Amino acid sequence: MGWTSPxxxxxxxxxxxxxxxxxxxxxxxxxxxxxxxxxxxxxxxYSTTNTSFADLDATEGKFLHTIDVIGDGNGGNGDVxxxxxxxxxxxxxxxxxxxxxxDGVAQNADDGLMFTGTFSGMxxxxxxxxxRNVAPGSRAFKLQWKVSGGTGVLLARAGTSTRDLAGxxxxxxxx
Amino acid sequence: xxxxxxxxxxxxxxxxxxLNTQIxxxxxxxKDPPSAVYNVxxxxxxxxxxxxxxxxxxxxxxxxxxxxxxxGDVMVGLHVTGAVTAALVIYLDIMVDGVAIGGNEGIIxxxxxxxxxxxxxxxGFFRIxxxxxxxxxxxxxxxxxxxxxxxxxxxxxxASADMVGxxxxxxxx
Numbered sequence: 001m002g003w004t005s006p007x008x009x010x011x012x013x014x015x016x017x018x019x020x021x022x023x024x025x026x027x028x029x030x031x032x033x034x035x036x037x038x039x040x041x042x043x044x045x046y047s048t049t050n051t052s053f054a055d056l057d058a059t060e061g062k063f064l065h066t067i068d069v070i071g072d073g074n075g076g077n078g079d080v081x082x083x084x085x086x087x088x089x090x091x092x093x094x095x096x097x098x099x100x101x102x103d104g105v106a107q108n109a110d111d112g113l114m115f116t117g118t119f120s121g122m123x124x125x126x127x128x129x130x131x132r133n134v135a136p137g138s139r140a141f142k143l144q145w146k147v148s149g150g151t152g153v154l155l156a157r158a159g160t161s162t163r164d165l166a167g168x169x170x171x172x173x174x175x
Numbered sequence: 176x177x178x179x180x181x182x183x184x185x186x187x188x189x190x191x192x193x194l195n196t197q198i199x200x201x202x203x204x205x206k207d208p209p210s211a212v213y214n215v216x217x218x219x220x221x222x223x224x225x226x227x228x229x230x231x232x233x234x235x236x237x238x239x240x241x242x243x244x245x246x247g248d249v250m251v252g253l254h255v256t257g258a259v260t261a262a263l264v265i266y267l268d269i270m271v272d273g274v275a276i277g278g279n280e281g282i283i284x285x286x287x288x289x290x291x292x293x294x295x296x297x298x299g300f301f302r303i304x305x306x307x308x309x310x311x312x313x314x315x316x317x318x319x320x321x322x323x324x325x326x327x328x329x330x331x332x333x334a335s336a337d338m339v340g341x342x343x344x345x346x347x348x
Contacts, residue, residue: 016184016185020183023181023184023198024181024183024184025181027181027202027205028181030205031178031205031247031348033348035348083301085282085283085301085302086283087280087283087284087285119286119288121264122264122286123285124283124284124285124299126283126299126301128301155284157277157278159278162264162280162321163280163284164279165277165280165281165282165283165284166276166277166278166281166282167283168302168303170303172347
């Protein structure tokens with residue numbers, strides 16, 4: 001099952017197996033692409049004092065999603081969206097940086113994909129990041145972060161007074 | 176019309192109706208899934224000052240969108256900009272069919288500091304709502320502020336802040 005590069009139909013008998021592959025399976029592959037999602041809900045918020053990039057939480061299904069990228073069905077590559085919607089907090093004025101790794105390789109520059117701006121208090125940390133030409137097969141997408149100093153907190157709907165927010169981290173094959 | 180779970184093809188004659196359902200209708204469903212978009216373009220900006228959860232604008236078709244889905248996941252997206260005259264936190268949540276999906280402070284929050292008369296805060300998200308049953312669903316954007324007022328720009332011609340944001344929902348699987 002999964003995606004098969006659509007054939008060019010010629011004037012021959014149509015076989016059951018071909019219809020299953022080229023219609024049934026391809027429709028299913030489009031309707032239900034490779035996808036991983038984490039609703040960021042934990043008993044405690046995430047925090048870091050790392051000034052070098054480090055994993056938020058490399059538990060599979062949290063800030064690490066391993067998905068089976070289909071690509072074009074002929075061994076060619078596909079495109080994957082990586083999305084973070086979260087709220088971060090700091091009691092001192094800092095920056096919080098984020099980056100994405102694909103199979104352990106950073107996809108962004110030395111200081112990552114984005115930072116939250118220099119702030120204290122609460123800020124959004126949100127991005128939608130397309131990664132193009134991802135090779136087919138099992139692929140691991142992981143989020144890492146660092147701070148410029150002090151302590152950065154990513155809120156995880158942990159019941160913290162006035163900071164009880166539920167973010168989301170997901171990856172999805174888009175083509 | 177709409178999505179039908181693809182069948183297993185067996186060695187029987189293909190009926191016209193079957194081909195239309197399995198091929199035509201399913202490709203149409205994938206190409207043009209249920210979706211609704213509100214381009215935030217009004218004659219005036221919007222003052223948001225409630226410190227308890229409230230609708231941003233409950234008018235149908237604005238920050239209150241309804242789609243009829245085939246059953247599956249829906250993506251909800253928001254990009255807006257606004258300003259404040261006093262430091263505050265603005266919290267956002269999504270209500271799906273009358274039920275809020277976030278925590279006590281919603282799904283996302285942003286602190287916007289010190290007095291600003293120009294653009295001073297963008298806020299946005301792409302949120303996936305999983306496993307909605309087939310049928311009509313209502314998606315409403317909700318907010319609260321910690322204090323004071325967040326002025327949401329709505330393409331109203333405000334000097335240096337004439338922005339048209341967007342709120343949308345779309346079935347993705």
